[in-house]
Amino acid sequence: MNLRTIIEDLKRHAVTYGVLSIVLQAVFFRESISVVQRFLASFYWMFLLPGAFLLMRWRERWGFTERLIAGSALSLAAFGVLSYHLGLLGLHVRLHGLLLPPLFIAAGLLLARGGDRA
Amino acid sequence: MMKLRKAWIDGAVLLFMLAVLLHLGYGRILEHRLDHGYPFGYLAADTFQHQSRSDGVLRLGNFRYEPIQHFIGIYPHFPGYYPPVFLQLAAAWSGLSGLPTYVTAQALPFLTVALAMLLMYHIARRWHPVMALLSLPLFPFLFLSQAGVNAFTWGHWPQVTAQLFLILLVWLLCQPFWNPFLLAAAFASIVMGYTAYAPIAALLVAAYVTLALLTRTLEKEKVHALLIASAMALALSLKTLHLFVNILIPTQGEVSVLRDWAAGGGVVHLAEFGLQAWLLVAGAVLSVMLLAKSIRERGQAERWLPLVFPLLMLVLGFTNLIGFGKRAFFLRLLWPIYLSLLVGVTLYHVGLLVGKKLTEASAAAISLGAILFIALTATASAGGSIMSPEMWQLLSWLRDTTPQDAKLFFFYGDEFIGDNLWNVHRYHLRVMPEAVVEALVNRSARRFWSTTINSDTLPFTLVPADHHKENPFIWGWSANNSYEYLLLRERDMCEQDYLIFVKHSRQPVFAQYGQYLASKLLENPWFTLAFENDYGIVLRNSMPGASCIKEGPIEAAP
Numbered sequence: 160m161n162l163r164t165i166i167e168d169l170k171r172h173a174v175t176y177g178v179l180s181i182v183l184q185a186v187f188f189r190e191s192i193s194v195v196q197r198f199l200a201s202f203y204w205m206f207l208l209p210g211a212f213l214l215m216r217w218r219e220r221w222g223f224t225e226r227l228i229a230g231s232a233l234s235l236a237a238f239g240v241l242s243y244h245l246g247l248l249g250l251h252v253r254l255h256g257l258l259l260p261p262l263f264i265a266a267g268l269l270l271a272r273g274g275d276r277a
Numbered sequence: 278m279m280k281l282r283k284a285w286i287d288g289a290v291l292l293f294m295l296a297v298l299l300h301l302g303y304g305r306i307l308e309h310r311l312d313h314g315y316p317f318g319y320l321a322a323d324t325f326q327h328q329s330r331s332d333g334v335l336r337l338g339n340f341r342y343e344p345i346q347h348f349i350g351i352y353p354h355f356p357g358y359y360p361p362v363f364l365q366l367a368a369a370w371s372g373l374s375g376l377p378t379y380v381t382a383q384a385l386p387f388l389t390v391a392l393a394m395l396l397m398y399h400i401a402r403r404w405h406p407v408m409a410l411l412s413l414p415l416f417p418f419l420f421l422s423q424a425g426v427n428a429f430t431w432g433h434w435p436q437v438t439a440q441l442f443l444i445l446l447v448w449l450l451c452q453p454f455w456n457p458f459l460l461a462a463a464f465a466s467i468v469m470g471y472t473a474y475a476p477i478a479a480l481l482v483a484a485y486v487t488l489a490l491l492t493r494t495l496e497k498e499k500v501h502a503l504l505i506a507s508a509m510a511l512a513l514s515l516k517t518l519h520l521f522v523n524i525l526i527p528t529q530g531e532v533s534v535l536r537d538w539a540a541g542g543g544v545v546h547l548a549e550f551g552l553q554a555w556l557l558v559a560g561a562v563l564s565v566m567l568l569a570k571s572i573r574e575r576g577q578a579e580r581w582l583p584l585v586f587p588l589l590m591l592v593l594g595f596t597n598l599i600g601f602g603k604r605a606f607f608l609r610l611l612w613p614i615y616l617s618l619l620v621g622v623t624l625y626h627v628g629l630l631v632g633k634k635l636t637e638a639s640a641a642a643i644s645l646g647a648i649l650f651i652a653l654t655a656t657a658s659a660g661g662s663i664m665s666p667e668m669w670q671l672l673s674w675l676r677d678t679t680p681q682d683a684k685l686f687f688f689y690g691d692e693f694i695g696d697n698l699w700n701v702h703r704y705h706l707r708v709m710p711e712a713v714v715e716a717l718v719n720r721s722a723r724r725f726w727s728t729t730i731n732s733d734t735l736p737f738t739l740v741p742a743d744h745h746k747e748n749p750f751i752w753g754w755s756a757n758n759s760y761e762y763l764l765l766r767e768r769d770m771c772e773q774d775y776l777i778f779v780k781h782s783r784q785p786v787f788a789q790y791g792q793y794l795a796s797k798l799l800e801n802p803w804f805t806l807a808f809e810n811d812y813g814i815v816l817r818n819s820m821p822g823a824s825c826i827k828e829g830p831i832e833a834a835p
Binding site: 187190205228237240244247249254255257259 | 296393
């Protein structure tokens with residue numbers, strides 16, 4: 160994995176985000192753009208982006224779409240579990256959405272350095 | 278070029294399906310607006326239960342204690358016993374985005390179900406890409422039966438959300454390698470998402486191991502990964518399991534045989550899938566035949582799991598008949614996702630029978646057409662809310678303005694269904710409607726009213742009531758059948774700090790009577806009008822305990 164791979168992935172994220180923005184705005188056509196964007200941006204930041212990065216190690220095995228979908232499910236799972244314990248340890252839940260996604264992204268990048276192994 | 282075209286077909290189909298299903302479910306139920314300024318699309322008490330609990334977690338910062346109990350102050354240190362994953366997700370999302378918890382808690386089941394569909398499609402693709410595409414037309418049925426829609430508007434949110442993690446587990450098990458960290462996250466999230474699904478996770482693993490043994494493909498590395506993942510998941514979910522054993526099992530661990538569940542919003546039946554029910558049944562038979570044939574050929578176990586999974590979920594959906602009760606009905610809610618591949622199997626073989634081997638492009642076209650047709654003919658009703666903007670304004674005022682130790686007294690209101698009032702995050706009493714009826718029949722003004730402490734009742738249902746724990750592991754609590762005494766009692770209206778009376782009711786006499794009482798209370802100089810809007814009024818009592826109303830016949834017709 161190198162910087163180019165990450166940039167390629169980020170480009171795909173940008174396209175996906177744009178497409179999802181259009182879909183969500185069409186579904187919620189009575190809602191303001193700012194609310195839809197706040198809704199999507201926060202969800203994307205918390206679960207979709209870290210999810211795809213978490214599975215980056217296996218990028219050759221799974222295409223971007225599958226990695227994004229399965230990674231998001233994984234990210235929701237890991238977030239929910241860790242958030243509970245971090246809360247019990249005293250870290251306010253308001254901070255979890257800021258701190259956990261970069262942690263997941265970093266973990267995914269670290270894992271990806273090892274290549275496509277189990 | 279061919280690969281690119283296939284990827285494009287795949288992406289376009291999934292995007293179209295996602296858009297249609299979001300429109301059909303989430304969009305339609307919310308009348309195409311995300312934030313109405315108050316909880317919209319909330320049609321039962323459980324919706325507010327999950328929303329207000331998430332809101333409480335956000336306010337407290339963690340789920341160490343049950344927020345509702347903590348705020349009302351009777352058992353402030355009663356442990357947060359509910360499976361925490363959903364609450365944490367809703368609270369953290371709200372904390373980051375600034376969106377209210379009534380938006381984030383409601384959105385989670387819709388979005389996780391959307392992910393579940395997309396992930397299930399990728400599981401099905403491992404069996405056969407064309408069959409996977411042909412399986413898509415079953416997905417819209419998620420929002421076509423009334424029971425399906427009710428799952429979202431009546432609040433089966435944590436259960437629905439946790440089913441994504443069951444599908445994630447299957448996706449992971451379908452891989453040719455197993456990573457212990459990924460498996461551990463799936464296991465732990467199932468236990469901490471909805472603990473009752475833990476046996477299903479075990480069953481899925483058992484299904485894989487059985488298949489692997491039958492095909493003689495059980496690998497040592499996978500067994501190692503499984504053991505490590507199980508140990509990690511156990512460590513992560515130990516606290517949840519501990520609370521589950523000591524709190525939820527004594528109070529809600531009953532084995533019940535249910536055939537219907539009107540109180541829970543109804544049950545999904547196979548017949549509701551119309552023509553697709555026949556395709557589905559045929560698909561089940563075909564799948565069993567395919568499995569029997571394939572296992573003899575000794576393929577890899579993970580290759581067959583996509584086909585075993587729907588069969589397993591079909592059978593588990595009927596376990597209501599052997600005591601799994603409403604939990605079986607929760608699984609049925611996602612039958613349109615779980616069983617979709619069975620429809621794909623049938624359609625593909627029908628194609629073969631008529632001498633046409635379908636390609637991905639033709640399968641995609643058939644599916645898109647079918648999804649569009651089904652979506653356009655959708656009939657299940659949705660929309661509306663128990664909450665109104667004015668009622669939400671009143672509750673928000675109480676939550677944001679009154680002191681934390683204030684005692685609130687809710688007189689009769691059509692919308693006072695219990696859990697929606699939890700949003701005040703204060704000790705509050707709710708007058709029993711039958712007491713109001715009795716007072717009206719007797720045409721009398723009262724000071725003492727039959728009331729309930731409006732709260733999560735579970736801490737009151739466990740004995741001993743002081744929640745003394747002699748053994749740190751097994752607390753020995755049991756269900757208390759006479760717990761209602763603790764909650765339901767006659768209490769003095771004059772002792773409360775804030776009294777809430779509505780202005781309107783479907784039976785106007787209820788509201789008129791409440792307004793009459795309020796006018797009598799305001800004759801005391803220590804009572805003031807603290808808040809008023811179109812929905813109701815809030816009176817502030819600055820001398821709690823002082824005699825505030827003359828008991829006896831009412832002085833004028835209300």
